[in-house]
Amino acid sequence: MGSAPECGARLRFMDCNCRIGTFEAREEAHFTDICSLLTEMEYLGIAEALVMHSWASRWSPRDGNCKLDEMIAGRENLRPCYVGLPAATDELDPPAEFAAQVRSRNGAVRLFPRDHQWEFTPWCAGSLLQALAAEHVPVLIDIGQTSWDQVATVLERYPQLPLILLNTSYRIDRRIYPLFEAHEKLYLVTHSYQMTWGIEDISCRFGAERLIFGTGLPESDGGGPLAQVLYADLSDDEKALIAGGNLRRLLGL
Amino acid sequence: MTKIDAHAHLGMWNFPIPGCGTVDNLLRLCEKHSIEYTTCSSSMAILYDMQEGNAELAEAVSDNGPILGYVYVNPNFIPESVAEMERYLPESGFVGVKIYTGGYSGVTADMSMFAEMVAEVAKRASVMLVHTPGAVVIRQLSEYGQRHPTLNIIMGHAGASDWPVAAHVAATQPNMYLEFCSSWAGRGKIEQAVQICGAQQILFGSDMDLIDPAFVIGQFEDAGLTDEQKQMVYYDNATRLFGIA
Numbered sequence: 001m002g003s004a005p006e007c008g009a010r011l012r013f014m015d016c017n018c019r020i021g022t023f024e025a026r027e028e029a030h031f032t033d034i035c036s037l038l039t040e041m042e043y044l045g046i047a048e049a050l051v052m053h054s055w056a057s058r059w060s061p062r063d064g065n066c067k068l069d070e071m072i073a074g075r076e077n078l079r080p081c082y083v084g085l086p087a088a089t090d091e092l093d094p095p096a097e098f099a100a101q102v103r104s105r106n107g108a109v110r111l112f113p114r115d116h117q118w119e120f121t122p123w124c125a126g127s128l129l130q131a132l133a134a135e136h137v138p139v140l141i142d143i144g145q146t147s148w149d150q151v152a153t154v155l156e157r158y159p160q161l162p163l164i165l166l167n168t169s170y171r172i173d174r175r176i177y178p179l180f181e182a183h184e185k186l187y188l189v190t191h192s193y194q195m196t197w198g199i200e201d202i203s204c205r206f207g208a209e210r211l212i213f214g215t216g217l218p219e220s221d222g223g224g225p226l227a228q229v230l231y232a233d234l235s236d237d238e239k240a241l242i243a244g245g246n247l248r249r250l251l252g253l
Numbered sequence: 254m255t256k257i258d259a260h261a262h263l264g265m266w267n268f269p270i271p272g273c274g275t276v277d278n279l280l281r282l283c284e285k286h287s288i289e290y291t292t293c294s295s296s297m298a299i300l301y302d303m304q305e306g307n308a309e310l311a312e313a314v315s316d317n318g319p320i321l322g323y324v325y326v327n328p329n330f331i332p333e334s335v336a337e338m339e340r341y342l343p344e345s346g347f348v349g350v351k352i353y354t355g356g357y358s359g360v361t362a363d364m365s366m367f368a369e370m371v372a373e374v375a376k377r378a379s380v381m382l383v384h385t386p387g388a389v390v391i392r393q394l395s396e397y398g399q400r401h402p403t404l405n406i407i408m409g410h411a412g413a414s415d416w417p418v419a420a421h422v423a424a425t426q427p428n429m430y431l432e433f434c435s436s437w438a439g440r441g442k443i444e445q446a447v448q449i450c451g452a453q454q455i456l457f458g459s460d461m462d463l464i465d466p467a468f469v470i471g472q473f474e475d476a477g478l479t480d481e482q483k484q485m486v487y488y489d490n491a492t493r494l495f496g497i498a
Binding site: 174 | 268269270271272273278282285286436437438439440441442443461462463464465466467468469470471472473474475476
């Protein structure tokens, strides 16, 4: 990272938002094999990653999750991020089994309610969310896949569910500060929260424990998100939490 | 590496940003990120009142410090915009003009009033920074660049995900420049743009104090540029364009 501050060498980054597999829109951005992802991580200085397969997000969660298991088998620095679905249509294992499996693999679950045609609400996904909360499985969701009202409702109904918000923007403080205030299991991914002094302000108000490093690889560049953390006016301990400590804790690593 | 920032703002926005909107905050960020000069437009001028915003910026620029200015012009108010240019461009700290397409002013780049505004800018300024959200605007600006060859047009945000269009335009029009600040950090865009149009057509811009400058700097730092290319992008191109000695 070029002229990044001295602390960079001491931080162990774990990326919460990596994807492997193809997708239609941008051919050149794919990581179709694990080696491509690992090469990019090494170039950037990212030690570990939570990885999702685009087969699961774009086509079939069940088949994509299996494919992910095959691809990352034996890679201790890559943890699975499975795509989840509500239980009503029986497309995945029953929620309690599914959640237990994810937890046993130190993994997480990502949800795509908008793309997958369901609602991020207790009436539609209650049994899944209840099971994930019971196992303390971290759940990642793009704000574009839900709404702030739905996020608030889920946090209120399942207070033990660690919920990690992805792909927000730098204009969200009036929405997310009340949620941070009310819900201690809410977390925010840094790479889409690019505002000046944003990381510092959240750390000061709510604690650095609420921020999770991520890149959005392979579509997004990793250098910007890394520099956000490296250059932040925070202590080395706070940076270490954001860089990977918080995510590792949530995954039970 | 010392930098000149070709895209920044002075002032508050209609959503909160911690510590944002003051000269002191810009100076703090300049010092932190080795930015020798930062070229600002007024957020008040963009969002609310052109004249009041430009006047507020002029006070910050007149201190001969690191803050340089873009006069904000609005195609809805062409005579008033001309008056703003004639008032501020002769001042030493103002290096060009900033104009928006669509969005805040509601005037898109293909409208006749926008073309008329650009013609007035070309009579008075050598640099014009334009907000470019995509290919449609880039193609229109390419036409204006051909029509006004003495006007250097900075494509702010480099057309976002349509950056290849911007890079190909800049490859054939030496008065068209890419500036990459954006909340969208598409992987590979900077290094590929350098390959398409050359580092001499690319400027560093931060979008501070909206966006954390580190977010843009990090993208340049991992883009695999040579030291010579970084020197051009971070500094030399801007000194040439803005006439900084």
